[in-house]
Amino acid sequence: MLYMRFRFLTKISFCALALMCASTLHAQFAPKQQPIIDAVKIQFTNFKTVSDEAIEAHIRLRPGQPYDTTLADQSIHSLYKTKLFEFITIRLDDAPSGNKIAVFEITSKYRISELTFEGASKYKSKRLQKEIKSAVGQSLDGSQLKMDANTLIDYYQKKGYSKIKVTFDVKRDPETGEATVVFHISEGPKITISKIIFEGNEDLKQEKLRDVMKTKRWNILSFFTGAGIFKDEQFYDDLDSIREYCKNQGYLDVQLNDADVTFEYPSESRMVIVIKLNLGRRYYIGNIKISNNKLFPEDKLMKALTIKTGDVFSPEVIDENAETLRDIYGQVGYLDTYAIPERIPNLKDGTIDLNFVVHESDKFFVESVVVEGNTKTKSTVIIREIALAPGDVFDLIRMKNSQLRLQNTRYFDEVNLMPEATNIPGRRKLRIAVKEAKTASINFGVGLSNIEKFTAFAEYSQTNFDIFNYRNWFQGAGQKFRVRFSIGSRSNDFLLYFEEPWLFERELTFGFELFRNESRYTSSLYNEVRMGFEVFFRKRLFELVEGRVFYHLESVRIFNLAQNVSPLIRSEKGYRSISKVGFTALRDTRDNLIYPTEGSRLEAGTELAGGPVGGQTKYVNLFVRGAQFFPTFETGEQVLSILGRTGTIMGYGGQSVPFFERYYMGGPDDLRGFGYRKVGPRDSTGESIGGKTMAYGSIEYTVRVMEPVRIAAFYDIGFLNKGELNWNPNGYRDDWGFGLRIFMLGAPLRVDLAFPITRNKKRTSGKPEFNFSFGARF
Template sequence: MIKVLNIIRRSSLIGVLGGVLLAAASLSSAAEEYRLSALTFTGNHSFSYRALSEQMITRVPSPWKRLLLGKSAEYSELLLQQDVKTLTAFYQREGFIDVLINRELAFNDRDQTVAVNLVIQEGKPVSLGRIEHHFAHDSSSRPYLDKVFREERGKLAVSRGQRFRDEAIQQDKTALTAALSNNGYLYAQVAVKPSLRESDYIADLLFEINQGPLCRFGPISVTGNHRTDSSLIVKQVAFKPNDRYSQEVVQRSQRFIYQLGLFQYVTIKVSTNESHHHVLPVELIVKEAPRLTTKLGVGYGREERLRFSGDLRFLNALGGGRSLTLTAKHSKLEPYNILLKLIQPAFLHPGAFLSLSPFSRSEKEPGFSIKRYGADFSYQQRFSYYTDGSVSYIYERDRLSVSEMTIAEALKNQDIKLYNKSSVTFGWVNDHSYPLFQPQRGWYHAATFTLTGVGLQSDFHFLRWIFESRKYTKLMEGYVFAVRAKIGSMKPLYEDKVTPLEERFYSGGSNSVRGWGRSMLGPVSSVNKPLGGNSQAEASAELRYPLYKMLHGVVFYDIGNVWSDYLTFPRSELRHAGGAGLRFQTPIGPIRMDLAWPLGEGKRSMQVHVSIGQAF
């Protein structure tokens, strides 16, 4: 029987030879005129069809591609032979060292097709036995190393009795190396020596760890900065000279410096040498962004119609790394929106921002129009790479335009058209989704809590909270299943009887329950104008799949509604919608068109939504 380590090495050689066989496969395609009608596996007890087919070049196109694009796969004997070798190597890396894979081919001469069945005899898998970790002798650092190892041990993937998996072993090797590197041992090396007990199908693992010398950060220098003071950049660094070296701290410091918003790129160079010197000088290399930048944008959405935006940004305004940004927008829903934002980065702590944002904007919604002007004073703190928190104080003066009927039905005959609002909002976001514009994996959670009627004189007093979660799951290459849930509620406080129209919840539209028009799901007036509500619940599910090159499709299901009262979410009043859409991928997100129908609502018209970006 072959030693486990030799199997892994031999598998890698098979992968190299695969490239040569791929080239040869194209030469034989002319003689192989059969097309692949089916690909199946039998005997694959440990791995699914999907897991095995993803290892292969030979594949049967998805039903969507066969139906819509007429795609089919040519049968290649050479490629199939290579796939058998690749699958054999895959099984061996997963601990099945005696695996045998045979082919069963069923030719249909009339249709010129062939069905392929791969018969797999997995055999007995190799299990893990003793797992030992040996450090190089160093009595002075051994107590600290033992502490590091104890903290990391619970995170390791391999354990006694598990099936031998090369990927898990390499994962633990990488994790141990990273743990040592993050605790001062930059030059740590980890070697894994497997030993196979052939008769028992058991492999013992020995992790030999040479931690090397304990390293510390040396002096810090800055290069590439011409307008930005070096002391501001150094303040963002999460370490000091003589601190233990940590790669994780280096990466965190790089993020802090980049978050200043002053640089096109940031590099932290830690000087090492062949003699493994334990004091590591650090050089912060930056390239400053242009001091003045302008951005112009134009877009289209079925709800907003044509929209225009302009952005003027001035870096290092007033010194101290501050930035000043003037933003202007125009669309059907926002005839004008002007915002001036002054940001003070690294306020009290790296990763913290203080901002002052005076604004003036006009909004036109189906149920009302409003003009607002005021200021937003905010503090934002980044707690980790994925988590942000914020607290904001907003004071604004609003002028509401609304029909007399809406005043009677929504505001209980209170003639409230010119008023002040003074609010404090707490926000929290935890975003593990990626990639940025078109998430395929991970989750997103957000919560906001607003209390209005504090601070300066406010004509409205209310409490509002909102929670939202999203989950993205990549099913296979190009296929993503996305779900979203959102719930919120609000109520007037003190002697107030109503909440302001512009702060209420509204459902329906391209980013809501798509079977209804914008804001048209929920309470409406006697002339069918949306009144909004004080409680909202929504959920959506989407399957996103590839069609042709940059064109993707989606099928979706939405559910939700809005209710007038606080903490009111009757399940019997939830409304349902379903539909399908197209997405054309661009670097800044997809161009989106959705067709949606209300479900169980009798004869209601189809809704068409055109916009940019995913619905969620």
């Protein structure tokens, strides 16, 4: 009984203790009752720059409501966003009623009342003010003033003032809250880089080292390119590039610090940069082996490597070979396979043995293709460029080629293709991430050439056009559209061009163009106007060969004839229609469309006018054009190019080929030592009337002397005969010369001075011809 009573008392005591603990915990963790706010006051700790009403608009605490820390924090955050205040705090004062008064203590920022530039003589204050963000009327911000000073330093350095120094002073008036800011500028002389010299470079050529730098020496074109100006940030990035280049030339221990660079000033306006290299030992590749490979034999993998024992040890080349091994596995679906090049140095002989350790993976197939980031380009436009489809073996090489194809469309600034994991074993998703580029352009400008003299033009082009999508501003289908107007002293032109590269979602290009060309530069004895259209289809036939078939219809008008024109020209006065079909085959392996350094371009074609396709003109035209490019020496990216063309045009059905459809030679595009259309048959008045058979060849050697300039030396030879199928070279003409190739406005400007060698069948030098024009020759 006593025991039972004891247990009962124990339970009672335990329950009482639990109730006491619960009560204590409730008291500790229960939300505190927030005081009621009777009023909200604003108190400035210094000067007052804004009204109370403007501040109250940002305060979310209200009288009569409980104090809320969240609303208080939001109020402070909103006030700080105005950038008008230095410090803001809240305190709670006792109110007579026993509640609280919320007091916002505010320290105002000074306001800039005056901003001046002292010592600036090269640029006006208005120009410097445009470069900085601080301005009169704004709140004073010390960190912004520091950034503005650095901005001014960068601005001056870009203009060539490498010794520029910029500091600033601030004068504050605590009574008015106004501040005066003065930027003190010590401009120094304008300095250009005259030389960049390397010391201790041993086997590394100075020119090669300078090539890896963005900092360049001043040259005659620096007014246009900005080269020859010292810029701090760019130069120290160049030092990193030099270190990387030296390591890839085998000097793995290269030392190049800021202290190894000296700046010399042979005159007040010239700078010489001397960079001292401590290259150290040069390392070479020792023994090479591949291990841990099971799917492929070692001899097959070794053949894929581009390195061999005795080569200079280049980390970049080693990594490229490791990537080559990954590609071998990746092209048959082993995506996660990788090779790690283990390096075993031999300190005695300076060689490094390599062991490519292969880590093989499972085989993967394509589960799906996902496109993202295409805000205007249709997904079908992207997917049709992809060489992989769901169910295919996930070929890493085809994925990389697909990425290159998308990049070459120029629809996107960024293109990334990558495999992504899925929940299905042996399956990967192909993820395509793109960033849209600006594909539309509007251009206005003027042009000069020795043929057309002065021309002004306006052009709109869209390389990602969609003829049916007006809601997206006619963008997104991958079509090409171009409209161009030009007017000049000797010509007026109009062109409307459209191209659909994937007709009916097949790799078949369809396009058309409408044109009108009026020219007065072909002859001083007559004017010529051509107006018409052309429709074409283009398709890749096999490997790198592309075929193009077209129908062309135009009307040619000859008018404003001079009194002394020959009967041949007078007989063509008025209008003549030309209706023709044609086919061309093109093979192009050039590495660059503007400045090719290797590869070739070969084109052959035929045209049939009249007969079954109608029109007033009957002829057959056959032609072949070719160009081959050979890189010779790395220094200056020297290139030898050989060009050749030939063709013949033949009338039929009793008709002769009209003079305006024949071949002409002379001028900047062929025989540069002779005037425009000054080579070949002439009529009784001495006017060029063209020939029916031509052949032309040219050898040109170019060397890059600086960006973006190349110098050229050339030799041209060719003939133009009156008769068809007449390749008799007896009447050939040739010339030699030199010139410049300057890349500007998106195209090469060709400036040539050519000297004729043969003239009137006599090998005597004549008057040289000066030519300048835009575009490449093929």
